Amino acid sequence: QVRLVQSGAEVRKPGASVKVSCKASGYSFNDYYVQWVRQAPGQGPEWMGIINPNVGSTIYAQKFQGRITLTRDTSASTVYMELGSLRSEDTAVYYCARRTPVVLDITYHYMDIWGKGTTVTVSS
Amino acid sequence: DIVMTQSPLSLSVTPGEPASISCRSSQNLLHRNGHNYLDWFLQKPGQSPQLLIYLGSNRASGVPDRFSGSGSGTDFTLKISRVEAEDVGVYFCMQALETPRTFGQGTKVDVK
Numbered sequence: 001q002v003r004l005v006q007s008g009a010e011v012r013k014p015g016a017s018v019k020v021s022c023k024a025s026g027y028s029f030n031d032y033y034v035q036w037v038r039q040a041p042g043q044g045p046e047w048m049g050i051i052n053p054n055v056g057s058t059i060y061a062q063k064f065q066g067r068i069t070l071t072r073d074t075s076a077s078t079v080y081m082e083l084g085s086l087r088s089e090d091t092a093v094y095y096c097a098r099r100t101p102v103v104l105d106i107t108y109h110y111m112d113i114w115g116k117g118t119t120v121t122v123s124s
Numbered sequence: 125d126i127v128m129t130q131s132p133l134s135l136s137v138t139p140g141e142p143a144s145i146s147c148r149s150s151q152n153l154l155h156r157n158g159h160n161y162l163d164w165f166l167q168k169p170g171q172s173p174q175l176l177i178y179l180g181s182n183r184a185s186g187v188p189d190r191f192s193g194s195g196s197g198t199d200f201t202l203k204i205s206r207v208e209a210e211d212v213g214v215y216f217c218m219q220a221l222e223t224p225r226t227f228g229q230g231t232k233v234d235v236k
Contacts, residue, residue: 035225037173037225044128044227044229045165045173045216045218045227047223047226047227048224050223061223061224062224095173097173102178104159104179106157108159108220110175110178110220111163111173112175112184114173115172116171117172
């Protein structure tokens with residue numbers, strides 16, 4: 001069964017950092033990019049970044065540049081999202097999602113497998 | 125960034141009746157390859173988003189055929205032909221043409 005299992009809820013103070021893990025199972029870890037999306041209470045989802053687990057290359061949304069780091073541990077089939085300089089506005093549920101290719105007349109990529117989410121609360 | 129705007133923000137539907145959700149993008153999502161880079165997701169209460177429609181009109185695996193997506197360019201529609209109780213939740217559109225991906229604010233659907 002293809003799954004992404006995320007780490008548990010976290011509480012941090014403003015200015016601190018948090019590291020969330022996302023463990024993949026049921027498929028070849030190196031073959032699928034993983035994206036991170038967060039959702040603040042009552043808001044629409046917000047795309048944060050993406051990592052290629054095979055080589056570790058990353059792309060970040062400009063909004064998070066300088067604060068976000070995506071890494072992976074191929075031996076553990078796990079990707080990590082670290083967000084620093086936390087503020088109250090970073091309180092949200094953080095999701096990892098697999099980017100899956102589908103071949104039609106073109107090759108398209110969609111997010112079809114999602115983790116259950118990790119709640120991060122930033123509060124003094 | 126591309127701005128995605130959904131309407132209505134909430135919808136209350138009688139089971140068995142149709143429902144329609146609109147999504148507009150601030151930029152043309154029609155790629156030169158002829159496909160519209162627009163996906164639809166449903167987030168059921170307490171769950172992660174699940175993919176319903178990709179490339180504007182292609183149902184994802186396992187999605188019932190009562191769901192359909194249409195539209196092109198900047199205007200898109202998700203239709204549910206006959207709403208069922210299990211369809212409650214928040215529906216999001218997302219553009220996949222550019223990075224960063226951007227989502228609509230969501231349309232909450234409940235059943236009367």
